[in-house]
Amino acid sequence: AQSVTQPDIHITVSEGASLELRCNYSYGATPYLFWYVQSPGQGLQLLLKYFSGDTLVQGIKGFEAEFKRSQSSFNLRKPSVHWSDAAEYFCAVGSGYALNFGKGTSLLVTP
Amino acid sequence: NAGVTQTPKFRILKIGQSMTLQCTQDMNHNYMYWYRQDPGMGLKLIYYSVGAGITDKGEVPNGYNVSRSTTEDFPLRLELAAPSQTSVYFCATTLSSGNGNQPQHFGDGTRLSIL
Numbered sequence: 001a002q003s004v005t006q007p008d009i010h011i012t013v014s015e016g017a018s019l020e021l022r023c024n025y026s027y028g029a030t031p032y033l034f035w036y037v038q039s040p041g042q043g044l045q046l047l048l049k050y051f052s053g054d055t056l057v058q059g060i061k062g063f064e065a066e067f068k069r070s071q072s073s074f075n076l077r078k079p080s081v082h083w084s085d086a087a088e089y090f091c092a093v094g095s096g097y098a099l100n101f102g103k104g105t106s107l108l109v110t111p
Numbered sequence: 112n113a114g115v116t117q118t119p120k121f122r123i124l125k126i127g128q129s130m131t132l133q134c135t136q137d138m139n140h141n142y143m144y145w146y147r148q149d150p151g152m153g154l155k156l157i158y159y160s161v162g163a164g165i166t167d168k169g170e171v172p173n174g175y176n177v178s179r180s181t182t183e184d185f186p187l188r189l190e191l192a193a194p195s196q197t198s199v200y201f202c203a204t205t206l207s208s209g210n211g212n213q214p215q216h217f218g219d220g221t222r223l224s225i226l
Contacts, residue, residue: 002211009151032212043115043201043217044154051212090153094211097161098144098169103153 002027002095006102013081014110021076021105023065023091032094033074035065038104039087047089050074061085083109113137117202117218124192124225132187132221134202142205143185144169144215145177147198154201160185192225199223 003026013019025031032051036044048059055067065076074091086109092099118133136143141162146154156169160179174196176188189196199222203215 034214036217041219043219044203044215045217046214049214094213096211097142097167098156098159099211099215101153103151 002031002093002100004091004093004100004102006089006091006105008105009103010106010108012108012110015083016080019076019078019081019085019107021089021091021107023074023076023102024072025074025091025093026072027093030069031074033065033067034092034094034099035059035063035074035076036090036092036101037061037087038090044090047076081107081109083111085109115202115204115216115218117200117221119221120219121222122224124189124223126192126194126225128192129188129190130192130223132189132200132202132223134185134187134218135183136185136202136204136216137183138204138206138216139182140204140206140216141182142207142213143179144203144205145175145185145187146201146203147171147196148201148220149198157187157200194225197223197225 005024034049035047050067088104090104091102115136144159145157155171158177160166202218205213205215
């Protein structure tokens with residue numbers, strides 16, 4: 001079955017610093033991959049998705065992610081983090097009718 | 112443009128009580144889902160529906176029931192509330208997805224505590 005692992009439970013970065021959140025997937029064929037963000041008290045919002053084609057995908061809020069088949073990874077990046085990026089980030093893989101989510105990475109942004 | 116609306120936003124129940132969590136969407140999406148989110152555990156699928164009159168179990172269906180009489184509504188019912196059902200519940204929708212290639216649209220969640 002398809003699964004997703006987010007190795008980092010918490011990440012702290014300084015405002016203005018670059019960010020990379022890790023996501024590893026387990027899937028036999030080309031996976032459908034997603035990154036979602038959840039602000040406190042809110043639902044999940046789609047940041048970006050990968051289905052096929054260009055392995056570097058651009059999303060909203062200045063985020064991008066790179067699909068690397070050889071590493072079974074789909075890491076999320078942002079060149080310069082803003083305080084408003086503090087949130088929970090979830091990687092997910094499409095699985096039949098639903099999505100399988102990772103356990104999430106909590107991002108703290110310090111001044 | 113409401114999207115996915117969940118009610119109530121917060122609720123406290125006593126053990127053994129029952130309640131229905133409401134989910135309504137105005138996007139005319141075929142597929143609807145119920146997830147529960149527990150701290151550090153990500154989202155677990157409870158039930159899903161591929162259209163009116165069709166529902167199926169997800170990963171953690173025990174203690175819950177659903178129905179789908181219309182495209183718009185997908186209520187989740189707890190018959191005998193237990194402390195283990197304390198969680199945040201999210202409803203989500205997608206236009207169609209037979210192979211997981213569609214992003215899902217989420218409501219803001221219902222925070223449920225059972226004491």
